[in-house]
Amino acid sequence: MYKYQYIIIIILISYFSSAFGEALFGNEKNDKNIIWKAGLNRYIIFEKQDSGKFGKNDHPVNFESQDIKYALAALSIPDDSFFSLDDDTVNIFTVQQIKLLSDQLPKGFSNARPDQDIIFVLEKNESGFLGLDESSFIAGRMFFKEGRLNLIIGEYEFFRSKAFESFYDGSGRKAVPYSFNFGSRTRDSKNFDEIFINLPGIENKKANKIRHDWFVIDLKVAAKAYVNRENRGTESIQDKKLEAEAAKLARERRLMRAEMARMRKEMQEDNNGGASAKSIEERIATLEQLLDKELITKEEYDTKRKEILNDI
Amino acid sequence: MNKSKLLIAMAVASLVSSQVAVADAGGDNWSISGWINEALTYYDDGTGSDIVQNSDNGTTLGSRITLAGSTDITGGLTAGFEVILEPSDTANVLGLGSSGIDDNQNAHDIGVLGNSFNLSGGFGKVTVGLQSMPTDNIAVLEDPSLTLWASISPVFRGNGQTITGLGAGATNTTWGSFLQCLTVPGLGIGIDCNGIYRSGIRYDLPELFPGVSIAVAYANDDVYDANLKWKGEMAGLNAQLALGFATNQAGGTNAGGNEADMFAIQAGLMDTGTGIFGSIAYQIEDADNTAPTCAAGVTCGTGDDTDAYWLKVGIKRAFNSLGDTSLAFQYGSYNDQYGAGTTAAVAGTIQAGTNAISGGAALVANPGIVGSEVERIGFEVNQYFGSRFIMYGVWENLDLDVDCSSVACTTAYGGADELDTFTLGGVFFF
Structure with missing residues (x-):
């Protein structure tokens, strides 16, 4: 027998054996x-x-x-x-x-x-x-x-x-x-x-x-409750963000007010020639810091600068 | 048309006719996984007894670390690799052989059990390198309970142990001397006679039919093998079947001939409702009995064929909250595995068999061995702890019976003591 005929026989046997096996062992039933x-x-x-x-x-x-x-x-x-x-x-x-x-x-x-x-x-x-x-x-x-x-x-x-x-x-x-x-x-x-x-x-x-x-x-009840919980959770997150933002702003304002009070005290001591008297340059530099930090207005800056310069 | 060409033709036919894609080929991934298997064994060989801590289960189920990975490459192909390291008792490095219940074992080593790369795609999968061949574990893995570490068809426990009670001229004979394989000498123990990783090339066909897998391979030197496996349902039971055929065209040492063939089959059934399962394995070997160096008129290659069977029945289910528990009984019969002859030393005598498995001395050239049977019985308990850890306890008994055609043979091999082992072991998966 020629060799290629062995190959054909092998292929045919493989297919038929598998089909027989599938029928016998009920793979069709499994698919359903x-x-x-x-x-x-x-x-x-x-x-x-x-x-x-x-x-x-x-x-x-x-x-x-x-x-x-x-x-x-x-x-x-x-x-x-x-x-x-x-x-x-x-x-x-x-x-x-x-x-x-x-x-x-x-x-x-x-x-x-x-x-x-x-x-x-x-x-x-x-x-x-x-x-x-x-x-x-x-x-x-x-x-x-x-x-x-x-x-x-x-x-x-x-x-x-x-x-x-x-x-x-x-x-x-x-x-x-x-x-x-x-x-x-x-x-x-x-x-x-x-x-x-x-x-x-x-x-x-x-x-x-x-x-x-x-x-x-209970699918309906559970689904509804889950959605409501997630929505409440979303709102709660937003509220917390807002609260955090507000707290941050309040803290910054407190820090700014404290800084302003400190600088005003320094300026007052300078005016009185106290132990912390500073040079004209330092006083003007302090004034400029206050202006940069927006702790004083431009008008206040100009007024105070004039006063410092008048001390010369 | 010889057997090797037949196997190649089958592979080509299936390759040409296949259109089914291999599942699970996607993405880059790599993994490190494996298991550690250790045990305590108490043995009683009829003369002495002892407790020994050994790595259990030889190569097949001994500890291993598997590094594997794959990546998608062009054209719908996936390339992968696998390296398997095997930490074990020093005597078992490279997995040749198995537990000799060595009282003095106090060191471990690590060997490379497997090292290969593979390409897969719609055509199937091709693997090149040191790997498990198609007929490896054909008669081992179709145990639906998967309680393999307690017992499988090869005789791992005690095969390196010296048989006591033998007579003069039979010293240093081990149980493994009567569990030899012809097809691939020294590399199987009772059943699983192409049972170690080999260097070669393997082709796994794509899944042509549901639940059916087919593989063919060539390994050094001139060993061709093929398997067919099927998994499915039969009469409401989970069913598994594996068939394997191997041919060693170079003959092998033990065969002393031109060719040795092995055929193995294992079937398993399990009722998932009750947990009752059963598995039976059968193997037959046939060696070409033509040894060119045998003198005329001298019986040559006494082991020209062997056969062995093993069965295991039991129940596995969750009896407690820890995980599954299984109880099983096993019985095995390993016939005429005393090894084929080498050259005839003296006209009219039977040649010695080699004892490549355990490293012990060859069977002494005693005239008259015409048959042998090693019987194995056992009982085991396995307890799963979740899905990562198994503990097992197993008792096994080996009993040797030698058929002799001479008084000298009967004197030498007639009084073999039985070997009892009690093993408590564990396997941790990672």
């Missing part, structure tokens, strides 16, 4: 569950409810992208990084993640079945020490119940091991099948000890005890 996907470990997909204990979900649901964007932006935890201050907080989701979720979730939930949750894995890339890349994953589960969005976070800052990825998959696709916990209705993932929720419309699920990993969100 995908809402968004970018690689093995970044996706938003439908999945069967993890537990039927709480009844079916209220799906499908329609809502505005903006509402969920504000709600997710409101979720934050204390920032325990090295350079953070005591009061600092950090958002659970990054700006990019919020945008992605707010773009995809409305579509997803408008097509979700009552027996389906939406699970997600998203990646966060940061530039760390010396500009080195650092990555981590966040994974969780969402569903609507009683008109409110339930968000359970199973993994937060799940470390992405780049060394292991390159060891595991030399193709460069970094296709490590990490085992993510997407959060469970029946088991606390214990990712968070404390959450900063200070917004109407968002609360932690309360069962036997408070589930810090489980958020129950």
